Amino acid sequence: NAGVMxxxxxxxxxxxxxxxLRCSPMKGHSHVYWYRQLPEEGLKxxxxxxxxxxxxxxxxxxxxFSAEFPKEGPSILRIQQVVRGDSAAYFCASSPGTGADTEAxxxxxxxxxxx
Amino acid sequence: xxxxxQPPSMDCAEGRAANLPCNHSTISGNEYVYWYRQIHSQGPxxxxxxxxxxxxxxxxSLIITEDRKSSTLILPHATLRDTxxxxxxxxxxxxGGSNYKLTFGKGTLLTVNP
Numbered sequence: 001n002a003g004v005m006x007x008x009x010x011x012x013x014x015x016x017x018x019x020x021l022r023c024s025p026m027k028g029h030s031h032v033y034w035y036r037q038l039p040e041e042g043l044k045x046x047x048x049x050x051x052x053x054x055x056x057x058x059x060x061x062x063x064x065f066s067a068e069f070p071k072e073g074p075s076i077l078r079i080q081q082v083v084r085g086d087s088a089a090y091f092c093a094s095s096p097g098t099g100a101d102t103e104a105x106x107x108x109x110x111x112x113x114x115x
Numbered sequence: 116x117x118x119x120x121q122p123p124s125m126d127c128a129e130g131r132a133a134n135l136p137c138n139h140s141t142i143s144g145n146e147y148v149y150w151y152r153q154i155h156s157q158g159p160x161x162x163x164x165x166x167x168x169x170x171x172x173x174x175x176s177l178i179i180t181e182d183r184k185s186s187t188l189i190l191p192h193a194t195l196r197d198t199x200x201x202x203x204x205x206x207x208x209x210x211g212g213s214n215y216k217l218t219f220g221k222g223t224l225l226t227v228n229p
Binding site for chain 2: 004006033035042043044045048056089091093098099100101102103104105106107108109
């Protein structure tokens with residue numbers, strides 16, 4: 001999973017600020033998934049994007065959270081007006097396709113701390 | 116969606132084989148079984164996946180029963196670095212098309228003891 005790059009690795013924000021998390025998929029991968037892991041909990045799916053399209057955002061909170069995957073550049077997960085409950089590890093994964101026989105590879109995550 | 120059931124925890128002695136079971140009795144014919152692991156605080160790591168035949172790679176072996184209702188991940192010679200949470204996932208389709216996502220359960224915490 002070393003090929004999926006996430007930055008920053010650690011991010012500290014004060015309540016009310018914005019957090020921007022970036023994910024560069026592996027070379028040749030055009031599909032990106034974002035997951036959130038709250039402390040001591042499992043990984044929860046948030047959103048699935050292809051280049052310039054949101055395919056499934058069923059796991060995204062209705063407010064303050066948004067994601068994009070532009071034609072050029074990394075995928076961005078944006079959290080506006082952060083609250084303490086947003087403190088978590090955010091992981092992204094990428095895959096070259098969507099078939100059931102296609103592996104997805106994860107990055108090392110961004111650990112967001114809201115103070 | 117097909118669901119999986121795994122024991123919450125297992126122990127294994129270093130150097131011995133670790134056999135991690137998974138039940139997926141509602142799996143459909145075209146759904147694959149995937150295994151990932153998460154070593155403390157790191158990103159999930161892909162291990163192996165399969166459909167109906169047994170699979171082996173440099174990390175592990177995957178044994179899928181003939182009826183596909185269960186599978187076992189085998190780490191042939193466990194080391195202390197294999198201590199992690201292991202997730203068995205059935206990769207399901209959503210949206211009625213060919214898009215698939217991974218849904219993680221609670222997994223099995225494997226502790227390899229010296």
